[in-house]
Amino acid sequence: MRVAVVGGGMAGLAAAYELASAGAEVVVLEGSDRLGGKLRLGDVGGLTVDLGAESILARRPEGLDLIHAIGLDDRVVHPATTTAAIWTHGALRPMPPTVMGIPADPAALAASGIAEMPTPRILPVPDHDVSVAEFVSERLGRDVLDRLVEPLLGGVYAGSTEHLSLRATTPQIADLGEDLIAAAAANRAAATRTGPVFAGLVGGIGQLPAAVAATPGIEVRLDATVRAVARTGDGWRLSVGPTTDVESVHADAVVVAAPAPAAARLLAVEAPAAAFALAAIDYASMAIVTFVLDDADVPEGSGFLVPPVDGTFIKAATVSSNKWGWLGDSGRTVIRASVGRAGESTLLQHDDAELAARALADLRQALGSLPEPADQAVQRWGGALPQYDVGHLDRVETIERSVAEVAGLEVCGAAYRGVGIPAVIASGRAAARRLLDAGTMES
Missing domain, CATH: 3.90.660.20 (Protoporphyrinogen oxidase, mitochondrial; domain 2)
Known part of the structure; x- marks a missing residue:
């Protein structure tokens, strides 16, 4: 069986790895001149460094599992220091313990000088989705939101808490319940997790894409822009290449691992409800x-x-x-x-x-x-x-329902249920497993 994966970022490569490992013939079609999406190595001052993401969350297993599977275990390294600061009020101030920015140690917050310790309002968690800003500011005021929660989320999503969905981006905050400060403190006191939070690779995490792509059974085509996907009587036809020289590529199944705008264009005919929802993702x-x-x-x-x-x-x-x-x-x-x-x-x-x-x-x-x-x-x-704006998870459910109605089609990537490397790897491998479990790979 032949599967076309549209997009050579980590989600697409993870899907390709899973499929190839199960015996599929896989072609990865990447529109740019390189693999890796937001992972990239470069030379700066004679040093090879990451120019994109430089670490993975080690407490999610999917990233390290893939690193192990492709034989890069000997390069795994953990940060020599995780001590971080907030630059505010004219000085670098030590980051106090928090749960996604919710203070977990009032004394440490006071000592840091970052924000005033709020008098929390005890309010129920709404059943509907709200913005992070609305939820936190109503309970803890603007100072904690602006100087702790906002910079933390800005580092992950490059977004604004005024728009970001509480449920999609910070379910940990929603899970704290009615009394955020008390629950954050209890969460910290009860924490039993040990081991490093983050991991990288000696020589840069940007080595990962090429190592995955070297898996037997994976063919990679660069500068291969996919312009359309369409069902045929016996599978799928993909229109690939420049408009002046379009090539038809045939496959038994397709995994669309492109960003939301490109995915929306590709799915407009075969999964219009998914395309409409994808087009709403900024x-x-x-x-x-x-x-x-x-x-x-x-x-x-x-x-x-x-x-x-x-x-x-x-x-x-x-x-x-x-x-x-x-x-x-x-x-x-x-x-x-x-x-x-x-x-x-x-x-x-x-x-x-x-x-x-x-x-x-x-x-x-x-x-x-x-x-x-x-x-x-x-x-x-x-x-x-x-941007996982308010209502994001509802959009994702619409996309997943629409795609599930189309045999031999899957989607994956950062646009859905997580932007970190382990999350997109999980997305890609899960999409591949759904194809396999549906019997798409049977001869």
């Missing part, structure tokens, strides 16, 4: 500016988040050479600054030099004197992060 653009510095004196810790309310140019920074021993061993300082949130597209309209200069100016305010970089790189991620 995306945020951002950029990562990576600096390599020599003889820099930077504080300890993995980096810091920045509350949007403080009006800075950057939204977060990671001192990668502190965080990852394999980079720290170079003797150089590597810092990544993130720029751009949903609704802030004008920030990204500067050229690369201006973007880097403004990011460096913020870093110098936060970290103190820094030398001129030995090298720097700007990686723009246009339309990178899907």
